[in-house]
Amino acid sequence: MNDFEDEPKRLARLAPNLKRRVLIYRIIRDFFQEQDFLEVETPVRAPAIAPEQFIVPFQSEDRYLAASPELHMKRLLSAGYDRIFQFSRCFRKGERGRWHNPEFVMLEWYRKGADYLKIIDDTEKLAARIAEKLGMGKSIKYQGQKIDISPPWPRTTVQDAYVKAAGWDPIKESKPEKFDTDFVEKVLPGLAKDRPTVLLDYPAAQASLAKLKADNPLVAERAEVFIGGLELANAYSELADAGEQTKRFKEAIEQIERERGQQMPLPEKFLKSVENLPECGGIALGVDRLVMLFCDADKIDDVMAFTEDSA
Amino acid sequence: MEISGVRKNSKLIIDGALYNVEEAEFAKPGKGRAVYRLRLKNLRDGKVIDRTYRSGESVDEASMSTEEEQYLYREGSQYIFMNSSTYEQHPLSEEMLGIKKNFLKEGMEVVMLMHGDEAIEVQLPITINLKVTETEISTKTATVTPQNKASVVETGYRVDTPSFIKVGDVIKVDTRTGNYVERVTTGK
Numbered sequence A: 001m002n003d004f005e006d007e008p009k010r011l012a013r014l015a016p017n018l019k020r021r022v023l024i025y026r027i028i029r030d031f032f033q034e035q036d037f038l039e040v041e042t043p044v045r046a047p048a049i050a051p052e053q054f055i056v057p058f059q060s061e062d063r064y065l066a067a068s069p070e071l072h073m074k075r076l077l078s079a080g081y082d083r084i085f086q087f088s089r090c091f092r093k094g095e096r097g098r099w100h101n102p103e104f105v106m107l108e109w110y111r112k113g114a115d116y117l118k119i120i121d122d123t124e125k126l127a128a129r130i131a132e133k134l135g136m137g138k139s140i141k142y143q144g145q146k147i148d149i150s151p152p153w154p155r156t157t158v159q160d161a162y163v164k165a166a167g168w169d170p171i172k173e174s175k176p177e178k179f180d181t182d183f184v185e186k187v188l189p190g191l192a193k194d195r196p197t198v199l200l201d202y203p204a205a206q207a208s209l210a211k212l213k214a215d216n217p218l219v220a221e222r223a224e225v226f227i228g229g230l231e232l233a234n235a236y237s238e239l240a241d242a243g244e245q246t247k248r249f250k251e252a253i254e255q256i257e258r259e260r261g262q263q264m265p266l267p268e269k270f271l272k273s274v275e276n277l278p279e280c281g282g283i284a285l286g287v288d289r290l291v292m293l294f295c296d297a298d299k300i301d302d303v304m305a306f307t308e309d310s311a
Numbered sequence B: 001m002e003i004s005g006v007r008k009n010s011k012l013i014i015d016g017a018l019y020n021v022e023e024a025e026f027a028k029p030g031k032g033r034a035v036y037r038l039r040l041k042n043l044r045d046g047k048v049i050d051r052t053y054r055s056g057e058s059v060d061e062a063s064m065s066t067e068e069e070q071y072l073y074r075e076g077s078q079y080i081f082m083n084s085s086t087y088e089q090h091p092l093s094e095e096m097l098g099i100k101k102n103f104l105k106e107g108m109e110v111v112m113l114m115h116g117d118e119a120i121e122v123q124l125p126i127t128i129n130l131k132v133t134e135t136e137i138s139t140k141t142a143t144v145t146p147q148n149k150a151s152v153v154e155t156g157y158r159v160d161t162p163s164f165i166k167v168g169d170v171i172k173v174d175t176r177t178g179n180y181v182e183r184v185t186t187g188k
Helices: A007-034 A070-078 A116-133 A158-166 A176-190 A242-260 A268-274 A287-295 B094-103
Strands: A063-065 A083-091 A103-112 A139-142 A145-148 A155-157 A197-203 A216-227 A230-237 A280-286 B011-014 B017-027 B035-042 B048-054 B065-075 B078-083 B089-093 B109-115 B118-123 B127-135 B148-153 B158-162 B170-174 B180-185
Touching: A007 A083, A007 A116, A007 A287, A070 A083, A070 A103, A070 A268, A070 A280, A103 A116, A103 A287, A116 A216, A116 A230, A116 A280, A116 A287, A139 A287, A155 A158, A158 A176, A158 A197, A176 B035, A176 B048, A230 A287, A242 A268, A280 A287, B065 B089, B065 B118, B078 B094, B078 B109, B089 B094, B089 B118, B094 B118, B148 B170, B158 B170, B158 B180
Parallel strands: A155 A197
Antiparallel strands: A083 A103, A103 A280, A139 A145, A197 A216, A216 A230, A230 A280, B011 B017, B017 B035, B035 B048, B065 B078, B065 B109, B078 B089, B109 B118, B127 B148, B127 B170, B148 B158, B170 B180
């Protein structure tokens, strides 16, 4: 494609990808419904969302547009819903690039009694199922690279990945800025090209809504999935400690106010529900990127009819 | 300006030199800070460099202005333009003009992007009408499937056109891609 393609031509070119996108949605729904997951819907506009230092929300009058459906989904878990999933429209200000659009679709699912590794198992099975149903067998071809996606996927700890690719240990030393730049410049390019990679056990400072490891509080039970250079999904063993979660949110709110001058409310209803949150695991998976992988698309613009720039 | 505002073709001053942003890549690891990777072309010597910035960092945006100019003539690899009100002349190299050199007609009015008193970039209309001066003769009188052939327009630019185009026809060309758009008038 070129930058100057006219709209009818562009949309005609995208038709095969948009059709495949719907097929992928259907395969995902079947996958979860077979296992007794309930498909749920939660608000796009909410009075409070999870405060995150590097996720800038859009405001809609006195509400926030969802940057993730996580808090409402956990409120359902706290109320006794054991297995739930959702395709959710999410909004994040300023995130635009080859792999980003400020408005995108997230797939989240949560399982009572599961930890982050069990959720990674689900992810492996789901990807394998999509490849099989699309008639691709056990491997996909993405940007000229054959990728074997059969489970189980190779796993490596964040610590090992950084020591190997960037020469320092992010669990022992806290250098948040270097962590992010080294990730983009060294760690990500160094991951296996012909297999997915699961990065496990993030530094506690980047736990967000994940539980810390019982035997090693320096790391969080958080995992990220990468395929073909795309960051696809982020899984947690969910933090079910209301006091600890409140403390983390308050710290994030202070940071946001200091760095962005934005005042964000504490999600009180969610924090109250955490008192009843069972042991559970959950994940957020970028559906647009998943579709990119299965359509061999090198940019998000090729799997959405209208992006930020063409809307 | 904030790095988040930088787009492809933004003009920046880095270490005193003027750069064009050729590519701006946005990457955001996990729940981390956004990282912007820029591919920058030095607008004076054409050298390309890569720079990485983190969200929140600032860059120095070059102050640019525009003025109305006229394209006069070509001198070797330099194309000479003139400010329509001050008559001041500005050369622009073939390299800096890029694809646009193919659409310049002597005497034509253009908008020139300036950095101080230095001409940086010609801004052309999206399409431009050009007269066909040479073309291959089509052998088929009526073709069922349209076939393309090479034609040459008045500026010397060679462009793929449908086979029905004749010498003397005026055609519309997209100045961003260099592609044929449509026939405007038929020559005798």
